[in-house]
Amino acid sequence: MxxxxxxxxxxxxxxxxxxxxxxxxxxxxxxxxxxxxxxxxxxxxxxxxxxxxxxxxxxxxxxxxxxxxxxxxxxxxxxxxxxxxxxxxxxxxxxxxxxxxxxRIPNMALDEVPEGPDETANVEIRRWGTPREMAFKPLEHFDIPAARGLDFATAAKLSGSRFVVLRGAVARVHRALAQFMLDLHTGEHGLAETWTPVLVKEEAMYGTNQLPKFAEDSYQTTNGWWLIPTSEVTLTNSVAGEILDEAALPLRLTAHTHCFRSEAGSAGKDTTGMLRQHQFEKVEMVTICTPETALAEHERMTGCAEAVLQRLGLPYRTIVLCTGDMGFGAQKTHDLEVWLPGQNTFREISSVSTCGQFQARRMNARYRPAGGKPEFVATLNGSGLAVGRCLIAVLENGQEADGSVTLPSALVPYLGGKGRITAEGQLA
The missing domain is CATH 1.10.287.40 (Serine-tRNA synthetase, tRNA binding domain)
Structure with missing residues (x-):
């Protein structure tokens, strides 16, 4: 605000x-x-x-x-x-x-953010990895024989469109990805693992600017709770109404949760596969810090998200979003876009934003500088990463001509030493 x-x-x-x-x-x-x-x-x-x-x-x-x-x-x-x-x-x-x-008014972009009306004005700042040359036409994730554990028909019977049931090897790899991300963030990046509710009060949604402007993008229960679109809501609001000691900052948090989005306004977009779902999982990162350190923390958080993709050997590019494509609460945003050979393009897998004091003012979250009066903290959030989209990238980048999938070596310890999904959908 x-x-x-x-x-x-x-x-x-x-x-x-x-x-x-x-x-x-x-x-x-x-x-x-x-x-x-x-x-x-x-x-x-x-x-x-x-x-x-x-x-x-x-x-x-x-x-x-x-x-x-x-x-x-x-x-x-x-x-x-x-x-x-x-x-x-x-x-x-x-x-x-x-x-x-x-x-209802979006945050002010930092001066360094490129100006433009939409995604066409976004600026690529770096790339990592080289897309693998395949001697066959790469398939999208839902057509790869090894990924037969993606069950959209049963999900549609249970819940309708934009849902998926995961079975067998792909379910195991999905779980392994989340565990790998958490271990990397907590063990090497210094983030504190947190487990939070997925149902929150209305004021929490106001605190991280999902309300009042974007109510149609989220789900509300009949008794007034809201289903979180990401654990940014719970992790950031964990300091709402508090005055923190400056010495306690920065707070660097991570959580793996289910997330829920109505995908309002996305009719006709990504209707096949599991790229855009109503229910999905994410490993989220949140930092609470002083305003003076927010930009440095933004670079650090971006690096944490990039490290996940690098360890998995997934080619990606990092872009800075322009003023017209940036999220409502952001001052500056980096998007990571992973290479999907089945689509022959890069697709977003993480968005890392610094919000300055915009959310803190809504939440009344402050810190006390040594010998000074309380001031609003700065908040940052980012995906580290979206688990389902990471599964898509692993399947598409690891696919082989015989219909099998070679998995990243970083996942092998989480899969009982197995590093491949056969064309029959079995871990091997």
Missing amino acids: HDIRFIRENPAAFDAALARRGLAPMSAELLDMDEGRRIEIRAAETAAAEQNTASKAAGVAKASGDEAEFNRLRDLVTLRKNDAIKLTDNANKLDAMLRDALM
Whole structure:
């Protein structure tokens, strides 16, 4: 959420930042709401002060036996009390309107983020690995004989489209991928493993900017809980409402959870296979740090995600998203796109974002600098990685002409020493 004080002091800069996001100016409308709220607050304070003065004077009149003056002042106390209540109510309504408006405005991009309307303006900053040359036409993951454990028909019978049932070897490899990612992040990258709920209160979804603007992208239960779209929600909100010691920062967290997305607006996109699902698994990374260290942490977190792909031997490219393609809460985002030979293209497998103090302001998450007043923390989040998409990449990049799949050596210890899925769908 944006700081209204910044907008008061820098309306032109705020509107210029919105323009980079392709949005119309909003400062005038926001400042009108803000001024209206402040006028009501000042009027309420004046009414309350007059009520207090009249109440004291009424006491003096009562003590002196001046009944007429007492009655006049008593009526004035009641009038000013009612005025203060009404004005405070008006101020609260305007405050709620202003807060809602501020919550619907995306974060301001950092100056270094490339400007552009959509993904065509994203900038590739590096590549790793060379796509393997195959002497046969590579298949997409769902057509590879070894991946016969991908059961979309049963999933459709159980739940409808955009679901999958995993059986046998592919289920085992899927589980191994998640375990491998967690072990790498906790053992070598210094992230603290965390297990969190997948059902959260509404305020948690507000804290990480899924609400109010993107309600249709998530699922809500009949009793008000929300299913998390990623454990960014739970890991980041774990510090909501707290004041942390600066010495405790940075907090670097990771969690493996089920994730749920309605995929609103994605009709017709990736309708075959398991690239875009309503239910999937992810190993998420979250960092809570000081604002001054956020950019360095962003590079570090990107490196953690890249290390997963490198250990698995999966070619990828790293791109910085432009202002028009960046997520709502981000100041800057790196996307990792893994090579999928079956599609003959790179596809997103991780998105790593620094959000500055945008989410912290929504959550009221602060830290206390040594000898200073509390300030909002900075938050970062990133996939490390999306497990299902990583399975797709492993299957497609490891496929052989005979229909089998050669698995990355990094997974062999998690698969009982086996490093291949046969064309019959068995680990070998």
